[in-house]
Amino acid sequence: MTTLKPRRKAPGPLRILGYVALAVAAVAVLLPFYWMLSSSLKSNNDVFSIPIQWLPAEPVWRNYLDIWTRSDITTWIGNTVLLSAIVTTLQVLTGSFAAYGFSKITFPGRDVLFLAYIGTLAVPWQSYMIPQFIMMSKLQLTDTLWSIVALQAFGALGVFMMKQFYESIPDELVDAARIDGMSEYGIWRRIMLPLSVPALASLTLITLVNTWNDYLGPLLYLRSPDLWTLQIGLKSFINEYNAEHALIMTGSVLSVLPIVVIFLAGQRYFVEGIATTGLKG
Amino acid sequence: MTTMPVARRRRGRVMVRNTVVGLSFLLPNFTGFLLLTLVPVILLFYYAFTDWSVFGGAEWSGLDNFERMLGDSSFWTALTNTLYYAAFHIPLTLAVSLGLAMLLNRRLRGVAFFRTVAFFPYITSIVAIAQVWNMLFSPTYGPINELLRFVGVENPPGWTTSADASMPAVILVGTWRDMGYYMLLFLAGLQTIPGQLYEAAKVDGANAWQRFRAVTLPGLRPTTFFITVLLTIGSFKVFDLILVMTDGGPGQSTLVLSQYIYKKGFEENEFGYASAVSIVLFAICFLVTIVQFLVNKRRSE
């Protein structure tokens, strides 16, 4: 497995050039985040002052208190966390389960089914939104959190990613286990799962990010305000308090923060997983 | 899978057993996938040949929708814009993420930190991103133009508010958002290239550019192929970024196909026609991917 350790030492002048490039790139990536953070600590009128205030003159920490009382952000975070947890668990489990079937068991019709998965990746979601919505309401799922679970948990991406990874595990390993008398389920559980921790971690992160940041799905399926997720909550907050630029930025910072923390905590695995699943294209 | 030397009858039984077991693995995921994705997508192919306004039944209209598309200048504008976006976003993202990956592959301080932050844009919600970038791009008061004026640009572009600069602005933000993810993929690809190859090239007297051409690029081919396919599909399907940043404007300068589908469907209730446009988009994604696949196959042979 790759460890992503830098391997080559650069000579002198190239080194300096490298640092300059790195610094420029870092500023370019971080500038919007810095702007978001500093605006969240300004008063509304200072967000667009001329000339620009790169540092808030007097940090308005109150914004971070006000947002809790002026919006339902507690409910939104609760729903989003719940959804993200359920969707991610289901996606990772069913996705890796199905991927095992696709990559390690040969049976007729397998490739056709897999092609169906891949094919749907190329269809934009908004084009089949309505048939899907009708389907979902036949199943009595609209305006429940389950609709979002159903929407996100069985996507093609998870199966695709995990299959990529399993292909890189030698078949001999699986065959040896079969000869030892292990059942296919046992092989999946005891051999494949432990081996695929990095891939599972990266799928977890990607699913988590997608569920956490999904806007159109919850917008279409969730009506009751007590079911709202962070993204629709935030958007309706923007509509309602449209003059409160600073508070809107505060909300945005809060919506990004948890996912950043999770990313930082698990980044070693994610990076490895993304690297290995992406390789064998 | 390696086939074991077994009797034919036994093989038949194994086949049945494999099918049952294999299907049981697929079942939990496939049930959800079939109901919520596959069936709606198949219905889409049916609706594309109908006149359907969402309410009531769909009336079969044969190729009418596709004929209408030929004379629909907005459709062609959306198609051109989508190609415009893809033509710049794909190479730009490839170049930037490969460049960053090569940078990170060197022993420099701060590499680990940068590898972390480069991923931030990818994990941030599109709503927050659009809000911040729109403020940054604001023509009169925004920091970007303030900076440009400071360094002596007299007439900085109007970015998302001008017909010429709105697409570049969206492409820039798209690249900014995607580069961290693809950078990681490239980085992983770079590490699979054996160091000896570089040493050997050096001994042969190859300069940095020649080493890049002769060692790095061929070594990265599988990675590049995978990234190009992902990027292509992503670029042709670009939707939410444009919806929240410019809503296709000003005028139709950033109208892309997936947004046109959304507009026709949800704002003008022509779901039959919108489905037909979706099919075209699907066909383009499919064709481009196939071509890339063939090219990749021929090169690796």
Add this chain to the structure above:
Amino acid sequence: MKRSIAAVLGAATALSLVLSGCGGGGDDADETGPLTLSLAGWSLSTTPEFKTLADGFHTANPDITVELKEYDATNYDTQMIADLAAGKAPDVYVQKNLKNFYTYQDGKQLLDVSDIAGSLGANVGGLSAYQVDGKTWAIPYRQDSWVLYYNKALFDKAGVKQPDGSWTWDDYAAAAKELTTKLKGAGDKALGTYQHTWQSTVQSFALAQTAGASLESGDFSYLKPYYERSLDLQNAGAQVKLGDATTNSLTYQAQFGKQQSAMLVMGSWYMATLRSQQTSGDADKFEWGIAPAPQQTKATTGTAAVPVTFADPTGLGINPKVSDRKAEAAKKFLAYAAGVDAAKSLAGIGITPADSAAVTDTFFQLDGIPQDDLSKFAFATHDTKPENPVGKYTAGLQNVLNDLHTAVLSGATPIDQAITEAQDRAKNEVLSK
């Protein structure tokens, strides 16, 4: 194996349900006892009118409870269309955007309510907007109209004469420029006026006030003078540029309420918002008034004439899938909402009811509503044309014209070229259907 068979059967059933179209959405109708109607609304915490109607109706009819169902304000129609297509929509739903009324009516998603229309008083405005083929498909409870808001304090500070009801658009433009210059001289950063980013702020006045103008004619030359004036105001710095307003997500509430502009062209609904924001502190406290919207020619100015303006009515329609008993109750609710009692309750929370003549007094008793005669005149007297005349092509044409709006006001396309392009597109893409 059993599981997979069950799943296949389940999938097949669901598939056949989808293919056969929507199932019946009717509910078991108890013929007696209390009844609950569901009503669609949006932004319930800041839009109290739905609750006012529901509570008022329940007080008058204790047997019937009206339950509110919240929708997203900006994506109301997307959500409603999805719900109707899936047979899950509420019993009564609001026609939020008249532009989409045709979709619902043509899609047979509205119950014929002609019998109620016939029983209403003659003062109920906006009824004709919901009539197709001699039948009425929705009942208006609210009829706004667009007026000119102005900040009296800023006018005084600049020493510019306040509106007197005699203004044409040229007078308005001249005042906006004068205000900007003089306010700058007085050390105030406020601009002369603010026209929000919506296409209606330019186009609908042009459509309402130009003789012979119509959307479906496909001839949009009537827009030209209105755009020239708006561009002139932008270039003179008397009005925020469209690009800056969109990139910075400017809101008209903040522009006028926080005294960033001395005038604002806006619908009458903003009176209630401004009043409550001044109380809550979301807007500055200053003296303001309303005047009739500026006119195209002198012929319709002055308090002896009836100023021409625009706005769409807001109406209630009934979901045709409801049971007969519910339909009966829903019709009762519609009649109540358009009636004088509801009009008074609505006026009490600052909403302009469909029957506005009956409530001018109630309305102007509210705290924080201006008391001058011109404001009363502007509120009560107007010839209000629809923003979106009902028709098959309205939604498509408005989308074409919205592209024209952003292209012209961002400076991307000159007005003549933009009009030619819009006319071509209208002909090829919309009117030819």
